[in-house]
Amino acid sequence: MRALLPTRLPGVIRLSRLMGLIGLIGLIGLSGLIRRSRSGPSARAEPQASPARADRADRRAGAARSARSPRVLPVAAACAAFVLACAAAGPAVADSGPSVAFHISDPRITESSGLAASRLHPGIYWTHNDSGDGPYVYAIDSATGKTVARVTMRGIHARDVEAISIGPDGDLYVGDIGDNLNGSWPEVWIYRFAEPRQLRDQTVDVTRFTVKYDGGPRNAEALMVQPKTGRVYIASKNEDGGHLYEGPAELDPNGVNTFRSIADVPWVTDGAFSPDGTRLVLRGYFWSTDYRWTAGRPQKIGSLDVPLQQQGESVTYTTDGRALMYGSEGRDSEVWREPLSGKDLPDQVAATGSGGAGAAGGSAQSASSDPKPQSAGHKVVGIGLLVVIGAIGVGIRNVARRRRG
Numbered sequence: 001m002r003a004l005l006p007t008r009l010p011g012v013i014r015l016s017r018l019m020g021l022i023g024l025i026g027l028i029g030l031s032g033l034i035r036r037s038r039s040g041p042s043a044r045a046e047p048q049a050s051p052a053r054a055d056r057a058d059r060r061a062g063a064a065r066s067a068r069s070p071r072v073l074p075v076a077a078a079c080a081a082f083v084l085a086c087a088a089a090g091p092a093v094a095d096s097g098p099s100v101a102f103h104i105s106d107p108r109i110t111e112s113s114g115l116a117a118s119r120l121h122p123g124i125y126w127t128h129n130d131s132g133d134g135p136y137v138y139a140i141d142s143a144t145g146k147t148v149a150r151v152t153m154r155g156i157h158a159r160d161v162e163a164i165s166i167g168p169d170g171d172l173y174v175g176d177i178g179d180n181l182n183g184s185w186p187e188v189w190i191y192r193f194a195e196p197r198q199l200r201d202q203t204v205d206v207t208r209f210t211v212k213y214d215g216g217p218r219n220a221e222a223l224m225v226q227p228k229t230g231r232v233y234i235a236s237k238n239e240d241g242g243h244l245y246e247g248p249a250e251l252d253p254n255g256v257n258t259f260r261s262i263a264d265v266p267w268v269t270d271g272a273f274s275p276d277g278t279r280l281v282l283r284g285y286f287w288s289t290d291y292r293w294t295a296g297r298p299q300k301i302g303s304l305d306v307p308l309q310q311q312g313e314s315v316t317y318t319t320d321g322r323a324l325m326y327g328s329e330g331r332d333s334e335v336w337r338e339p340l341s342g343k344d345l346p347d348q349v350a351a352t353g354s355g356g357a358g359a360a361g362g363s364a365q366s367a368s369s370d371p372k373p374q375s376a377g378h379k380v381v382g383i384g385l386l387v388v389i390g391a392i393g394v395g396i397r398n399v400a401r402r403r404r405g
Contacts, residue, residue, distance in 0.1 A: 098307050101325060101337040102145040109138055109147070113221070114164035114270065115314035115327045115335070116172065120195050124148065127314070130329065131160040131178060135191075139199050142335070149199040153191055153206045163223035163270060168230050170195050174206075175223030177234060183217040190223065190232065190251065209251045214260045215243075221313070222271040222282065226293075234259055235268040235282055242268055244298065263298055265289075272316045272324075274346035281324060283315045288324070290344050301343060307336040321346040 104112055104127065111130035118124035123142045135156035139149040153174070160178030167173060174191040190209040196202060211234070220242075222235035231249060236242035245259035266289065271282040273293070280291040280298050288306040291298035306312065307326055314327035318337070322345070326336045340349075 098305065098326075098336045098338045100334050102140070102142045102335050104140055104327075104333050104335065105145040106138065106140070106147040107331065108133075108150075109333075110331045111313075111329045112327050112333055113162050113313045113329065114175070114223075115316040115325060116164045116166050116272075117316050117319050117325070118195065119166055119170050119319065120197060121199060122319070124199065125316070125325065125335070126164055126166075126172060126195075127327065128161050128164055128174065130162065130313070131158075131180075133161070134158060137164065137172065137174060139196075149196065150201045151193075151196060152201075152203040153193065154203050156191060156206060156208070159185075159189075162221040165223055165225040165232075165272070166195065166227075167192075167225040168227050173223060173225050173232065175220070175234065177211070177220040177223060179217060179219040182219050182238070185217055187212050187217075187256070188220070190257075192251075207253050209253055210256050211247070212256050212258050213245060214258055218242075220245075222268045224271045224273050224280065226277055227273055227275055228277040229296075231296075232259075233271075235265050235271050237268050239267065241266050246296070262296075265298075269312060270314045274317050274349075275319060275321045276346045276348035278347040279317075279344075281315055281317070283312060283326065285309075285312050288315065288326075304340075304344060305338055307338070309334065309336070317346075321349040 109127065109129060111132070112127045113130040114126075114128055116126045118126060118139070121139070125140045125142055126137055127140055128137050135153040135158045137151045137153070138147050139151070140146070141148050156176075159176055160180070161174060161176050162178040163175035165173045165175075171192050172195050176189040176191065179185045179188065188211050190211055191206045192209070193204045193206040196204065213236070218236045219238070220234050220236045222237075224233045224235075225231070226233065229249075232247040232251060234245045234247070236245065242265050243261040244263040244265050246262045247259050248257055251257050265282055266287070267284045268282045269284055271280060273280055278293055280293050281304065282289050282291070283306060286306065286308065288304040290301040290304050292301055293299075304324070309326065309328035310333065311329040312326060313329050316325050316327075317323070318325060321340075323340055324338045326338060328334060340346075
């Protein structure tokens with residue numbers, strides 16, 4: 001799928017910064033309304049009044065202004081203080097958030113569409129191109145962004161490779177599951193091979209699995225292997241949302257593997273399980289959602305911060321489960337690292353983290369349910385913006401009434 005956004009976007013946009021900027025704009029507009037309310041209605045030509053009548057009119061106008069001021073100024077001051085506090089708090093949260101981990105510098109990789117953290121080689125991430133490339137998987141060194149190995153899948157004629165994941169046995173699963181015509185392919189394929197122990201260009205034998213969906217053909221870009229059970233899941237992609245499909249307990253290389261829908265999901269470009277298998281993350285172009293994985297089914301936790309990228313097509317957990325890595329299509333594309341905290345941490349990480357429930361003798365459940373400060377901050381800023389918008393609306397109404405009067 002070709003890029004829907006400009007070739008380069010200036011940095012990363014986080015919700016807190018965006019809302020702080022909107023709040024600042026609202027503050028500027030509000031201050032203008034306050035100035036206009038102080039100046040009163042537009043001057044109109046009136047008959048010359050006697051000195052006594054003019055003096056009485058001035059006293060009445062002064063009293064009216066005094067009556068209005070206690071209602072307008074405290075609200076304006078409160079709104080101003082709230083917005084400025086939110087704007088000041090926003091960058092502090094954002095600066096501790098995502099950062100560019102590395103660039104994929106290989107000129108052969110222009111449509112990186114999947115990402116998986118190596119289990120054998122620390123700091124190595126596996127990726128691949130979208131449709132139009134050969135049967136290749138690339139190993140990228142996150143310290144340099146350079147390709148350290150290209151693996152060719154023997155005997156494979158790739159059609160639309162969209163996803164990559166690593167199973168509990170260390171095998172790589174490559175999903176040739178794209179269907180941009182939304183149902184033109186009666187079947188798609190998954191390729192499996194052992195993660196190479198040596199990082200060098202090589203050709204490997206693969207096992208190919210034929211896949212069909214219980215509801216008929218569809219487009220998909222996300223394939224996830226559950227790290228505890230080894231079961232494979234696929235998330236379909238549709239403008240009106242998609243479905244999460246579950247494969248058989250064991251894939252059969254000799255028959256057709258039917259994937260069955262188990263949950264509704266939004267528009268998905270990739271997904272990943274946490275290393276301990278307690279979390280599932282699904283991403284789109286502008287959003288990311290966190291799910292708790294319980295008894296083989298997803299339970300939505302909430303939204304995660306996601307960088308605004310040229311065309312966000314991939315996501316994976318770091319091997320320690322403490323951060324998400326977000327990738328994008330495009331030449332010299334950036335891979336962003338998004339740290340996790342609070343309830344978004346996988347259970348095993350939350351239980352063993354310093355100061356967490358595990359360290360204090362508590363349960364993993366209690367540790368992972370701690371509120372995420374960033375999410376709370378977003379709610380507070382959102383309420384503040386509603387207050388500002390409401391105050392501006394009241395100011396506009398009052399100014400309009402005075403001018404009509």
